[in-house]
Amino acid sequence: MEKTIPVSKNDVIDVEFEDLTHDGSGVAKVEGYPIFVPYVLPGEKAQIKVTKTNKGYGFGRLMELKEKSIDRVEVKKEDAHKYGGSQLHHLSYEGQLKFKEKTVREVMARIGKLKDVTIHPIIGMEQPLHYRNKAQVPVGEKDGKLIAGFFRPRSHDIVDTNESIIQHPAVNEAIQAVKEICNELGVEPYNEKHHQGVLRHIMARYAKQTGELMIVLITRAARLPQKNNLVEEITARLPHVKSIVHNVNSKRTNVIMGEKTKVLWGNDVIYDYIGDVKFAISPLSFYQINPDQTKVLYSKALEFAGLTGEETVIDAYCGIGTISLSLAQKAKHVLGVEVVPEAIADARRNALINEINNVEFEVGEAANVISEWYQDGNRADVLVVDPPRKGCEETLLNTIIEMKPKKVVYVSCNPATLARDLRILEDGGYHAVEIQPVDMFPMTTHCEAVVKLVLS
Numbered sequence: 492m493e494k495t496i497p498v499s500k501n502d503v504i505d506v507e508f509e510d511l512t513h514d515g516s517g518v519a520k521v522e523g524y525p526i527f528v529p530y531v532l533p534g535e536k537a538q539i540k541v542t543k544t545n546k547g548y549g550f551g552r553l554m555e556l557k558e559k560s561i562d563r564v565e566v567k568k569e570d571a572h573k574y575g576g577s578q579l580h581h582l583s584y585e586g587q588l589k590f591k592e593k594t595v596r597e598v599m600a601r602i603g604k605l606k607d608v609t610i611h612p613i614i615g616m617e618q619p620l621h622y623r624n625k626a627q628v629p630v631g632e633k634d635g636k637l638i639a640g641f642f643r644p645r646s647h648d649i650v651d652t653n654e655s656i657i658q659h660p661a662v663n664e665a666i667q668a669v670k671e672i673c674n675e676l677g678v679e680p681y682n683e684k685h686h687q688g689v690l691r692h693i694m695a696r697y698a699k700q701t702g703e704l705m706i707v708l709i710t711r712a713a714r715l716p717q718k719n720n721l722v723e724e725i726t727a728r729l730p731h732v733k734s735i736v737h738n739v740n741s742k743r744t745n746v747i748m749g750e751k752t753k754v755l756w757g758n759d760v761i762y763d764y765i766g767d768v769k770f771a772i773s774p775l776s777f778y779q780i781n782p783d784q785t786k787v788l789y790s791k792a793l794e795f796a797g798l799t800g801e802e803t804v805i806d807a808y809c810g811i812g813t814i815s816l817s818l819a820q821k822a823k824h825v826l827g828v829e830v831v832p833e834a835i836a837d838a839r840r841n842a843l844i845n846e847i848n849n850v851e852f853e854v855g856e857a858a859n860v861i862s863e864w865y866q867d868g869n870r871a872d873v874l875v876v877d878p879p880r881k882g883c884e885e886t887l888l889n890t891i892i893e894m895k896p897k898k899v900v901y902v903s904c905n906p907a908t909l910a911r912d913l914r915i916l917e918d919g920g921y922h923a924v925e926i927q928p929v930d931m932f933p934m935t936t937h938c939e940a941v942v943k944l945v946l947s
């Protein structure tokens with residue numbers, strides 16, 4: 492017999508929360524039926540309104556908190572505009588670290604079915620605020636004014652703000668200045684509904700070690716009115732700016748940047764350092780957003796690679812070559828592969844400016860390029876992968892299993908796809924020995940981890 496759903500949409504009920512989902516919502520059960528509610532914590536009691544019911548689970552909205560968790564951090568209503576993208580800001584930092592470590596342990600057991608793996612305590616930050624070196628804020632219009640900030644959760648309404656508890660102050664300041672300038676010059680905001688207007692997004696990226704700033708103006712069409720005035724005002728108000736770029740994205744899409752990029756003023760890149768290696772970063776290239784924790788993450792990856800100077804290493808999903816160049820200083824030869832051509836151009840430039848000669852980079856899908864390298868007789872002693880959130884392509888994992896590098900170092904920003912891929916590698920003859928979670932994204936639900944695998 493089919494179970495009936497014990498609640499209906501718009502019911503207002505009192506519940507107690509017993510857990511947190513991986514996306515940070517509290518879980519309460521009514522007669523065994525789970526209801527997910529944002530901004531509540533395990534152990535809390537609250538009045539909620541049921542907003543949606545599906546067959547096996549429902550959603551709700553917090554109406555009134557009746558009993559608070561000791562892990563709750565009080566948040567003033569008037570500060571709400573500072574918390575865009577910070578789904579866990581109401582949870583103490585210690586509580587966030589516990590939540591992330593528990594998530595990693597849970598998915599490794601449930602999805603990865605891993606045995607005999609050491610999962611180390613997560614490495615958190617001493618100062619977990621204002622770490623983000625980059626913001627890409629959507630632009631819209633309200634009451635005849637250009638606004639920019641973040642999308643209200645589960646909507647495309649823009650909350651107009653430049654204050655964020657996770658963005659670096661230099662990034663907050665840059666967004667504020669560009670927004671003011673655009674308003675003063677009458678730059679037309681983008682209208683998402685009708686796919687009309689000019690300015691879609693403002694992007695600011697700040698290189699923490701050098702203080703260099705890049706501003707990218709992303710427009711719907713190739714025409715950017717007031718170009719010269721924009722440059723004049725931005726350079727006058729933001730003295731750290733080293734590069735102003737115009738990017739065109741004419742598609743109706745949630746992808747922020749288009750393919751066409753033109754430098755309006757200054758350099759085509761900004762420079763930053765990780766340790767003593769200098770990196771050129773162009774607008775379309777990936778660059779880790781938390782510079783302090785990047786050092787922690789990369790040094791763990793390097794430690795897990797255990798290089799002696801004799802190894803050939805493959806760095807899959809290499810971006811601008813940040814991991815490749817750290818590895819190259821301790822290896823015989825490094826091959827890096829990455830799908831974004833601009834990132835590979837940066838990687839080659841980065842090898843040159845640091846006079847690192849034992850590294851080669853190729854543009855392409857990691858799965859295809861590494862399979863070609865393997866068919867051409869290339870072998871790796873150590874293979875590093877650092878894929879996007881969706882994890883590695885299964886064909887790449889199969890090539891790794893065939894190629895049999897002695898060690899695989901897996902850097903991941905999504906514990907669930909990591910656990911899935913580790914299961915495939917374990918079934919193919921690897922053993923996951925150690926996992927080090929690193930908190931690259933405080934105040935959010937995201938969690939990074941690096942894993943050492945050896946041939947078993």
Ligand SMILES: C[S@@+](CC[C@H](N)C(=O)[O-])C[C@H]1O[C@@H](n2cnc3c(N)ncnc32)[C@H](O)[C@@H]1O
Pocket residue numbers: 776777778779807808809810811812813814828829830831834855856857858877878879904
């Ligand atoms: C998480 S980032 C890591 C980059 C670099 N390892 C770092 O730490 O800066 C993932 C990278 O994979 C690239 N990428 C995405 N899909 C890819 C694919 N199928 N093949 C190769 N690279 C890909 C992205 O462009 C991005 O640069």
